[in-house]
Amino acid sequence: MSTLHQTKLVHNFNSGPSVLPKEVFEQASNAILDFNNTGLSILEIGHRTSLFEAVLNEAISTLKELMKLDDEHEVLFLHGGASTQFFQVPMNLLDDNETAAYLDCGTWGTKAIKEAKLFGNVDMVASSKDRNYTYIPKGYAIPSTSKYFHYTTNNTIEGTQMHAIPETNVPLIADMSSDILSTTLDFNRFSLIYAGAQKNIGAAGVNIVVVKKDILGKVSRKLPSMMDYRSHIENGSMLNTPPVFAVYVCMLTLRWLKQLGGITEIEKLNDIKSKLLYDTLDSLPIFRPKVDKEDRSKMNVVFVIDNPELEKLFLAECKENGMVGIKGHRTVGGFRASLYNALPLESVQALTELMKDFAHKH
Numbered sequence: 449m450s451t452l453h454q455t456k457l458v459h460n461f462n463s464g465p466s467v468l469p470k471e472v473f474e475q476a477s478n479a480i481l482d483f484n485n486t487g488l489s490i491l492e493i494g495h496r497t498s499l500f501e502a503v504l505n506e507a508i509s510t511l512k513e514l515m516k517l518d519d520e521h522e523v524l525f526l527h528g529g530a531s532t533q534f535f536q537v538p539m540n541l542l543d544d545n546e547t548a549a550y551l552d553c554g555t556w557g558t559k560a561i562k563e564a565k566l567f568g569n570v571d572m573v574a575s576s577k578d579r580n581y582t583y584i585p586k587g588y589a590i591p592s593t594s595k596y597f598h599y600t601t602n603n604t605i606e607g608t609q610m611h612a613i614p615e616t617n618v619p620l621i622a623d624m625s626s627d628i629l630s631t632t633l634d635f636n637r638f639s640l641i642y643a644g645a646q647k648n649i650g651a652a653g654v655n656i657v658v659v660k661k662d663i664l665g666k667v668s669r670k671l672p673s674m675m676d677y678r679s680h681i682e683n684g685s686m687l688n689t690p691p692v693f694a695v696y697v698c699m700l701t702l703r704w705l706k707q708l709g710g711i712t713e714i715e716k717l718n719d720i721k722s723k724l725l726y727d728t729l730d731s732l733p734i735f736r737p738k739v740d741k742e743d744r745s746k747m748n749v750v751f752v753i754d755n756p757e758l759e760k761l762f763l764a765e766c767k768e769n770g771m772v773g774i775k776g777h778r779t780v781g782g783f784r785a786s787l788y789n790a791l792p793l794e795s796v797q798a799l800t801e802l803m804k805d806f807a808h809k810h
């Protein structure tokens with residue numbers, strides 16, 4: 449029986465936390481009242497029970513399956529959001545006298561660089577700051593002596609995305625918070641991947657870390673257990689109480705993606721959604737996409753109207769038509785439509801129809 453009572457039609461373009469599949473909301477709601485016919489709420493079961501172990505195991509195995517990870521890679525569900533990974537990564541991997549290479553492609557990458565400098569040297573191999581992060585730098589060299597190379601695969605705020613994995617012989621580390629599981633990649637090429645769950649994986653409150661075991665245990669500093677990836681691996685993401693409900697929502701979302709046919713299938717839908725929106729933007733001169741064409745993000749579409757009055761008007765029309773989360777980040781302005789995995793094609797169709805109508809009127 450469905451306990452979901454959503455009467456209002458809403459198109460959710462939020463950048464995160466963001467849209468999740470309707471069936472996940474239904475199942476999660478039901479589990480708050482009665483988890484798997486146990487008579488208990490998911491919120492009141494112990495994390496060391498077989499009930500929760502089954503949830504965590506399914507979340508881990510489904511993620512491994514979706515990402516086609518080999519046995520060298522471990523999957524962790526940790527606290528602290530992707531922002532904790534900005535410092536946990538260098539804390540575990542970079543000694544004081546060592547240098548890591550970083551790409552500076554946007555707000556989140558800049559934050560990762562700032563934190564890494566607390567633990568060692570940072571070689572910023574390239575930056576797109578000169579044009580307000582509206583493109584992805586190309587043709588830079590990653591010194592082979594770097595301890596690792598860190599980059600953000602998708603720049604959530606600025607709306608750019610790396611469409612290929614950089615060629616390098618040093619360990620690759622990526623913040624995939626806003627495009628993980630949206631596009632097929634050889635995830636095994638990475639030594640460490642992290643992502644906050646609250647976009648394509650599930651609910652806020654948990655982040656995933658995929659780590660290749662061979663890069664760990666090489667720094668000389670002492671690590672607090674909660675910061676040491678090895679202690680989390682040894683304890684199967686149960687070093688302390690995990691965010692039980694957030695992990696459960698992730699498991700349901702991962703199960704949904706698997707049933708849909710996995711990353712290759714969702715990628716087809718993501719391509720259709722982003723193409724429809726970019727084609728519409730390109731055909732209507734009133735709207736101006738902000739980033740270089742070749743670097744456009746399929747997850748976060750950033751655009752402006754070069755007239756503040758019309759911008760306000762368009763925003764008001766979006767609101768009237770049940771479109772939420774379309775306002776751009778305060779540092780960038782304009783608009784941002786986030787097209788994460790769970791956003792239905794119908795929402796993009798509704799937005800593009802509204803855009804055409806608006807362009808016609810103005």
Ligand SMILES: Cc1ncc(COP(=O)(O)O)c(C=O)c1O
Nearest residue numbers: 529530531556604623625626644
């Ligand atoms: C690419 C990227 N990295 C990191 C973060 C920070 O994530 P959190 O709020 O989970 O720390 C975000 C948040 O939107 C993001 O988009």
